[in-house]
Amino acid sequence: MLNKVVTRLVDVEKGRLVKIASFEGGHRMKTKLNRFGIYPGDLARVVRHAPFHGPVLLEVRGMEIALGRGIASLIMVEEAACDLP
Amino acid sequence: MRFALIGQPNCGKSTLFNQVAGYKAETGNFSGTTVTFTESKVRLNGKVIDLVDLPGTFTLHGTNPAEAVVNKYINSHEVDAIINVLDATHLSQGLELSLELLSVERPLVVAMNMMDEATRLGMNIDGPALMSRLGVPVMPLVASRGHGIKALFLKTLQSAQATVQPPDLTLVAQDALQRHQLAGQLTESIVSQGPHRVSWRDRLDDILLHPVWGFLALVVILFIFFQIVYGFGKLIEAPVLVLFNAISSQFSSFFGTRSLLGELTVGLIQGVAGGIAIVLPYLIPFLFGLSILEDIGYLPRIAFLMDGLMHRLGLHGKAIVPFILGYGCNVPAVMSTRILEERKDRIIASTLAVLVPCAARLSVVFGLVAFYLGPSWALAVYLFNIFVIALTGRVLTKLLPEDTPGLILEMPPYRIPTFKNVVNKTWFRVREFIVEAWPLLIIGSLLLAVLLYYQLSSYIDALVRPFTWLLGLPAETGVPLIFGIFRKELSLIMLRQALGVTDFSQALTYLQMLVFTVFVVFYIPCLATLSALRRELGWRSMLAVSALTVVVALSAGLLVRGLGFLVLR
Numbered sequence: 001m002l003n004k005v006v007t008r009l010v011d012v013e014k015g016r017l018v019k020i021a022s023f024e025g026g027h028r029m030k031t032k033l034n035r036f037g038i039y040p041g042d043l044a045r046v047v048r049h050a051p052f053h054g055p056v057l058l059e060v061r062g063m064e065i066a067l068g069r070g071i072a073s074l075i076m077v078e079e080a081a082c083d084l085p
Numbered sequence: 086m087r088f089a090l091i092g093q094p095n096c097g098k099s100t101l102f103n104q105v106a107g108y109k110a111e112t113g114n115f116s117g118t119t120v121t122f123t124e125s126k127v128r129l130n131g132k133v134i135d136l137v138d139l140p141g142t143f144t145l146h147g148t149n150p151a152e153a154v155v156n157k158y159i160n161s162h163e164v165d166a167i168i169n170v171l172d173a174t175h176l177s178q179g180l181e182l183s184l185e186l187l188s189v190e191r192p193l194v195v196a197m198n199m200m201d202e203a204t205r206l207g208m209n210i211d212g213p214a215l216m217s218r219l220g221v222p223v224m225p226l227v228a229s230r231g232h233g234i235k236a237l238f239l240k241t242l243q244s245a246q247a248t249v250q251p252p253d254l255t256l257v258a259q260d261a262l263q264r265h266q267l268a269g270q271l272t273e274s275i276v277s278q279g280p281h282r283v284s285w286r287d288r289l290d291d292i293l294l295h296p297v298w299g300f301l302a303l304v305v306i307l308f309i310f311f312q313i314v315y316g317f318g319k320l321i322e323a324p325v326l327v328l329f330n331a332i333s334s335q336f337s338s339f340f341g342t343r344s345l346l347g348e349l350t351v352g353l354i355q356g357v358a359g360g361i362a363i364v365l366p367y368l369i370p371f372l373f374g375l376s377i378l379e380d381i382g383y384l385p386r387i388a389f390l391m392d393g394l395m396h397r398l399g400l401h402g403k404a405i406v407p408f409i410l411g412y413g414c415n416v417p418a419v420m421s422t423r424i425l426e427e428r429k430d431r432i433i434a435s436t437l438a439v440l441v442p443c444a445a446r447l448s449v450v451f452g453l454v455a456f457y458l459g460p461s462w463a464l465a466v467y468l469f470n471i472f473v474i475a476l477t478g479r480v481l482t483k484l485l486p487e488d489t490p491g492l493i494l495e496m497p498p499y500r501i502p503t504f505k506n507v508v509n510k511t512w513f514r515v516r517e518f519i520v521e522a523w524p525l526l527i528i529g530s531l532l533l534a535v536l537l538y539y540q541l542s543s544y545i546d547a548l549v550r551p552f553t554w555l556l557g558l559p560a561e562t563g564v565p566l567i568f569g570i571f572r573k574e575l576s577l578i579m580l581r582q583a584l585g586v587t588d589f590s591q592a593l594t595y596l597q598m599l600v601f602t603v604f605v606v607f608y609i610p611c612l613a614t615l616s617a618l619r620r621e622l623g624w625r626s627m628l629a630v631s632a633l634t635v636v637v638a639l640s641a642g643l644l645v646r647g648l649g650f651l652v653l654r
Contacts, residue, residue, distance in 0.1 A: 032426075034261045035143035036493055037178040047287075051296035052393030055402065055492050061177045061269070062206075066389045068401050068491025 005079050009056060010072040012046045018077035019043055020060075025074040033075075036065050044077070087135040087163060088241055091155060091186065092170035093179055094141030095497050097198040101170060101228040102138035103509060105238070122158060129238050137164075143178075144261070145185050149426045159189065166192040166245035168237065170226075173203035173210060174498070176276060180268035181261075187219065187252040192244040195223045196237050201230070202498065211275040218271060220253055229503050286498055290386075299390050306383070311467075314370045315460055318451060321366035329358035330587055345538050352534030352582070356527030359578035360519075363452055368444045369515055375413055376510040380502030384409060385494055392492050398475055399482025401492040404434040411441030413514060415614040418443075419621055432622060433481045436630050439610040439618070440474050440637065442467070445573035449605050452577050453598050457590055462599070470606055473641050477633075525612075529568050529575045533582055536564065542583065556600050556642045559584070559592065569605055571612055576605050596649045603645045607638035 006021055020042045023030050038044075038060055047057040047064060055066040067075070092098045106125030123138045139158055140151040147153060159167070169186050171179035186193055195215075203210060216223040222240050226233040258264035292298050333354045340347025378384060384406065392402030404425060411418035418438040422431045442450060455463035536542040542564045546553075549563030561583045569576030580601075584592040593601070609631050610618065618627040 031261070032493055034265065035147070036495065037175075037181065037265065039262055039265045048290070048294060050294065050389050050392055051299070053396075054391075054393030055389060055494075057294070057389065057496060061175075061272075063175045063178055064496040066385070066392070066402070066492055066494045066496055068392060068396075068493070070491035071493060 006076050007079055008073050009046070009058070009067070009075040009077050010069055012056075012077060012079060014046055014048050016079060017043065017045050018079050021076040021078050023075055025071065029071060029074065033071070037061060037063065038065065086132060086165045086242075086245060087137065088166050088168055088238075088245070089137045089139055089159060089162075089164045090168050090170060091139050091159075091182070092141060092198075093143055093172070093175075093182055095495060096141065096170045096172040096175075096179060097226075097228045098141065098170045099138055100506065101196070101198065101226070101234065102136065103506070104228055104231050104234055106136060106138075122154060127238070129242060132242070134238075134242075137162075142182070144182065145189075150423045159191075164191060166194065166241050168194050168196055168241055170196045170198050170228075173197045173199050174206055174208070176210065177268050177272040180271055181264050183219065184256055184258060184264050184267060187221070188257055190249050190251065192241075192247065192249055193221045194237065194241045194244050195219065195221060196226045196228075196233075197223055198226045198228050200225045200233075201227045202500075207278060209277045211277075214275045215271070218253075218275070219256070220250055229500075229506065289499060293383075293386050294389060299386075303387060303390060306378075310374050310378075311464070312460075314367055314374065314447075315451060315455060315463070317370045318367035319456075322362050322452070322456075325362035325366075326358065329354060329362060333358075345535075348534040348538045349531060352530040352532075353527065355578060355582060356523075356530030359526055359530070359574060360523045363448045363577060364445065364574050365515070367448050367451055369511065371444050371447065372413055372511045372514045373507065375409070376507040377502050379510075380500060380506060382497045382499045385496055388492070388494055389496065398433075398437070398478030400430060400433055400437075400478065403492055403494055404430065404437075407434050407438040408441055411438040411443060412447070413444055415439050415441065415443045415610055416617045417514075419614060419617040422621060429485050432626060433478065433485065435618060435621060436481060436633065437474050437478055439614055439630060439634065440470070440477060440607055442470055442606045443573065445611070446606050448574045449577045450602055453580075453589060454602050457598055458595055466599070466602060466606065469603070469641070469645070473607065473637060477637055525572050526575055526578065529571050530578065530582070533564065533568065533579055537582065552604075552639065555639065556604060557646055558597055558601055558604075562601060566605070566608070569611075570609050573605065573611050596646070599649050600642050600646050604638050604642040607634055607641050609634055609638075 009018070012018055020038065020040050022040055023033060033039075038058075042060050045059040047059050049056055050066070053069055055068045056072040057064055057066050059065075090098045090102055102123065102125070105127050106123075122140065125136050125138075127134045127136045137158070139155045142152040142155045144152070145156050145159075147156070158164075167186060167189070169183050171183065183193075183195055197210065197212065200210075212223050212225060222244060224233060224237045224240055226237055228234070256267065258267050293302050333351050336350045336354065337347050340350060387409065388402035388405045390402075391405050395402050395404060404422075407418040407421050410421050415438060418441065419435045422434045422438065425431050425434055450463050450466050454466055533542070536545070542561075545567055546560045546563035549566055550560055552566070553560055553562050562580065564583045565576040565579035568579045580589070581587065586592045589598060609615075615627055615631065618630055622630075
């Protein structure tokens with residue numbers, strides 16, 4: 001069993017695989033994310049972080065999307081706390 | 086008969102459109118390049134078809150103005166068939182829109198674009214399976230190379246003449262989430278993943294998006310870019326100017342010094358020379374280079390890198406588009422602010438965009454500062470410009486407080502630009518100068534000749550004198566500054582005439598050249614930009630922005646006068 005930990009996307013390290021858990025922002029932010037094909041339940045990979053507190057680059061279904069820090073801090077994701085059994 | 090092209094941003098609609106319609110739509114490897122729709126007539130099997138390129142949209146129920154255009158268009162116009170362009174490499178996202186389009190119940194054809202890219206990524210797409218599942222034709226396409234276009238249009242024509250079957254009920258989604266899941270399932274059932282090659286894209290991104298190397302690369306790329314533009318421009322400018330000056334002195338000695346006809350002829354030659362010698366040598370390489378950067382996909386990378394810094398201006402990284410376009414021309418820059426969802430963002434972005442020195446002002450910076458003081462001074466003017474924009478941005482954010490939701494931007498794969506696309510895009514933008522600006526430039530030159538002949542220019546100079554006096558400029562610079570509102574490059578061309586010299590260093594000190602250039606860079610946008618501002622933001626904002634630019638220009642000019650006095654005495 002993997003131990004699941006819910007964190008903010010903005011805090012996830014580069015290269016980690018996560019599962020989108022929920023959006024904390026309002027309805028507008030939710031629809032905006034949906035338009036780019038990001039929904040709770042999707043698997044995603046944090047490709048990289050931009051410098052100067054810049055955006056997070058997220059790979060979802062083969063597409064790379066840059067998310068500003070404000071938005072990334074409102075996206076809750078599940079991360080495997082530890083890869084050991 | 087009318088066909089509409091609908092697809093998500095950056096799926097290659099405009100590329101397809103341009104392949105069939107000649108160069109009309111702006112394409113770029115960047116979301117949201119098309120902000121209004123473009124129409125063209127296409128001949129197909131002896132029939133004339135109106136083809137409409139609609140702006141990229143993720144959904145038919147979008148919130149930003151560019152998306153609203155799409156919904157309004159298909160509801161208000163007679164559309165005989167819809168061509169839904171999909172990016173095969175982003176099939177799942179693209180199908181969400183296709184599912185939405187199925188329920189519009191118009192003849193629909195799905196064009197699966199970028200098939201070459203998908204093959205390269207090792208994706209095997211089962212087109213026939215998708216076709217039978219959706220119940221509409223699915224056609225493979227490589228728009229950038231022109232493959233599959235003819236077949237696509239013939240199929241569309243066929244569909245337009247057939248009756249529409251109502252969509253399979255299992256494909257009608259209740260809401261966006263359900264559509265998302267449906268699209269995901271559909272994609273899974275038709276795509277099988279072959280061996281995934283090691284992506285050189287990731288390796289390149291590792292460098293270009295790196296906190297240190299990324300910025301270094303950005304500086305190097307822009308530096309090389311400006312060096313090439315400057316080198317090329319100067320190579321052409323100097324000899325052509327010599328030629329035109331020889332011609333114009335021939336004419337003025339032929340007509341005698343004080344005749345109206347003589348002045349008019351010289352004015353005409355100056356106007357023509359201004360375009361050929363001063364503007365085009367810089368404009369063409371600039372736009373060519375910008376088109377290459379755009380089509381490679383470098384612009385969104387800049388947005389990604391700059392987002393953190395842009396936030397300090399109260400904007401997010403996406404607003405970098407108007408800025409970069411602004412270096413070419415402020416008109417498309419102001420228009421491109423439509424890709425921003427918030428009105429506040431649009432106001433700030435367009436205000437800052439008009440402060441960006443466009444290609445016309447580039448000719449002033451290069452023709453005056455780089456030519457006499459050297460290219461590093463021109464670079465200094467550009468850096469100073471960025472500093473002033475940053476400051477203005479901060480002040481505006483304080484004045485218009487409201488939180489900005491932030492950046493969501495697709496990072497497209499790198500694409501190799503096709504020569505045809507780059508040339509066409511450059512020509513498309515250069516043509517704007519030739520047909521719209523150049524005639525104004527020539528008329529302006531003739532008008533100035535008349536002013537000079539009847540010695541009316543002193544009245545205009547007197548009107549502008551408070552500004553020129555404050556900035557420590559000769560009174561004669563008043564006329565060029567007023568004419569600069571017609572077209573920015575006029576302020577340089579007119580300056581030559583107003584001062585009555587061919588070599589500016591005979592009439593202006595280096596400091597005066599610098600102050601004049603800085604003022605020209607910032608003050609009132611040109612007529613074409615003003616009209617774009619009015620369209621996008623309304624009269625009141627247009628006037629407010631103009632007033633603001635005068636304040637900014639005056640403060641910046643005074644600052645340079647003060648600072649430059651210490652350095653350039």
